[in-house]
Amino acid sequence: MTATKGLRSWLTTTDHKRIGLLYFWTAFAFFLIGGVEALIIRAQLARPGNTVVSAETFNQLFTMHGTTMVFLALMPLSAAFFNYIVPLQIGARDVAFPRLNAFSYWVFLLGGLFLNASWLLPNHPAPDAGWFGYANLTSREFSPGPNIDFWLLGLQILGVASLAAGFNFIVTILNLRAPGMKMMRLPVFSWMTLVTSFLIITAFPVITVALVLLMFDRFFGTHFYLPSAGGDPVLWQHLFWIFGHPEVYILILPAMGIISEVLPTFARKPLFGYTVVVYSGVLIGFMGWGVWSHHMFSVGLGPIADSVFSATTMLIAVPTGVKIFNWLATLWGGQIRATSALHFAVGFIALFTIGGLSGVMHASPPADLQQTDTYFVVAHIHYVLFGGTVFGLFAGMYYWWPKMTGRLLGEGLGKLHFWLMFVGMNLAFFPMHFIGLLGMPRRIYTYAPELGVAKLNLVSTVGAFLIGVSITVFLVNVWRTRTRGKVAGNDPWGGATLEWTIPSPPPPHNFDVIPTVASRLPRWSMTQLKAIPEGAELGTPHAPAGSWWPLVAAAGLPVLALAPLTHTLWVAFLGAAILIVGIYRWAFEPFEA
């Protein structure tokens, strides 16, 4: 029988909503860890010649801050919404492969713990070569310790989680849509989840291969990235960024999907240019594959390559701009309700625009040669991933919190959170444009007072701590909401999509009757939603039983990773055995209890 309460119910759950909550809280915890790492970085840089941390620790902090935020916070926070919201939006009772979904989560959790365990060992050998770990600094010769091993093995584990989730959501969205939910009736968030999932299953194999080659170089003495025997460190850069640029869109497209839900609801108008917004998202996904070398303009690939990648990069600004204009047109003529969710969605537009414009500056290789690897590019990435993705994710949190918990987050604290974060974010990251142009490279633990950037750095540090305060306000809001939050009901906002037709939080089977969809905005055209026939026999919808085996199988992966880390062969056999037993038992387990 499926457990419904207690620890066991969470460890064995295959319910997409519970897995969504697990993703959310785990990713949020990592978001806080990555945030604390950022604050230590900013404390060190508050003035020149500071000694808050050593050079070695600083290098670990920026490496782990980047790795944590990209792989352990932003991607899984998006995944939390994929899990919780997508099945509800498409009128499904769960994802296509519920146990695979549980497996994805457990692999993500264990991979994150594996990576961060490096902080807890003696001498804290945390990864220290930057989040994109350029060869040949990552070779055994220049990084002899276990630091890089933790990084590459941790990323390999996390890649498994992402791939499994990617396949799961593609099948879910293509196959489990309610009757009448044609592709061009799919809510934009679900559309962006689909595009993101395709990017995940095509981009992650590339980094997997890149990391396998790195593993061979480090553990078995090959020379894929080492020039001493004919290898080339630039190969790593190509492979990493062929993954890395689509990864940027994996991070931003879900947030674009979220605000495409939030803006129409609070303007009380359908999304302007739905078709164009959807196709722009798909186009961005495709074009994201043709721009990777714009991360490598300082490598010296020659004028032809520089020109081609410059042109493709500039082109990608067109569908991005189109999206922004469509969001503005959505608000135009609306009845805009200034909720916290809307604040964050509008914040996304305002800040992402700045990140997009500095992106165009980076797209020009000669201009980029004064900007890349400086604080200017740090400013750019944070306007895109903090001003864009994080603001979008918070818009999603305020918007779907009532659906996920049954209670509304406080609006007063929500707006305080927004304004603190908005001001803090601009104080922290806007001066970085100048800091970079005035000559401060990124990733330096200290800087000379002669550079004249001390005051700007201090402002940036103050802004970063203000962001910290804003996150505290959010946590207070969450805590108060548990008991004092307004009860949501089915639909506190007047939303247009299917998730608002069912109770908050929804029952385990989501829909008593799978709805038949006749329009893009089913809730705003209720007449088109077929009512349940009077006196219809509903029966008990079947629900999958809980299972231990996804957790067991997932546990095999970190054990496997321990084998190369400790150079112990029997550990590899143990890890493989756990993985195989888990998958075997899972395969032969009856679906329903």
Place this chain on the structure above:
Amino acid sequence: MLLPLVLAGCGGPFPQSALHPESDYARALDGLFRGIFWWAVLVFVVVESLLLFILLRYRQRAGAATPKPTHGHTVLEIAWTIAPALILVFIAVPTMRTIFTTQAPPAANALRIDVIGHQWWWEYRYPDAGIVTANELHVPVGKPVALEITTADVIHSFWAPGLGGKRDLIPGHVNRITFTAESVGTFLGQCAEFCGASHANMRLRVEVESDSAFRAWLAGQGGMGRLAAKGSVEDRGRDAFRRYGCIACHTVTGVSAGTIGPNLTHVGSRTTIAAGVLANTAEDLARWIGDPPGVKPGAKMPKLPVAPADLSALVAYVQSLK
């Protein structure tokens, strides 16, 4: 211009700034950047003011009817696809032109200098003059210079913003930066690609000199350093230089031929030591020689148990290597 105005509030001078170009190369990048910057300002103002206007104009009003459900507008969609594309043409054309002009082969009369990156210092070779030096690059004003850059270990990036954009030093590759400096002066720079523990301490200086000053410097860098008198403190320092094994890593022409660390034949003529981290004074030299990893984390130069008398002799010797 807006940028200098903002920066004026923050003081100055900014010796490592990309906004104060002093070479043909840096000026080309700066002009391109300023052009793109004003297009960006235009788009920024249009989008953000439109957003503000919409938020104020269409705030929810009590008793207002449900807004008209507009679903799209084909002409508008086409318009805001074409408008950004047109702006991008105005950015792309000068970009392409600048890519090709700044990466053109160097002039035949260009002064060639080989730059070799090391964790965490810079080696400069002037092949025509047969000179090897470190960390402080000297170039003549008004004459084309071609830096041929590579690395002895990991990837670094040579960046002296006042003279132009950065270029990576990659093992197995030789890259090039060409520029003609436009004014005499000292330009600061540093490694821009993360290269390990002391990446922050891999700084550099470029001295742009008049033709005569540059020739004088070249002449002074050739040959052997001044020989110390027998029994003097410098002479005892040279003895310590041998005894403590400094000769294994450092070249001092006529004394040693090590190539792991910087060439010290004329180190006394430099203004800084330890890749621009310390001043070239007796006090800082003693600090550096006494505990290199303490000054520069991860430094390959070991901390040796140098006796105090030997330390002061070593400092005197190094200072005498003009």
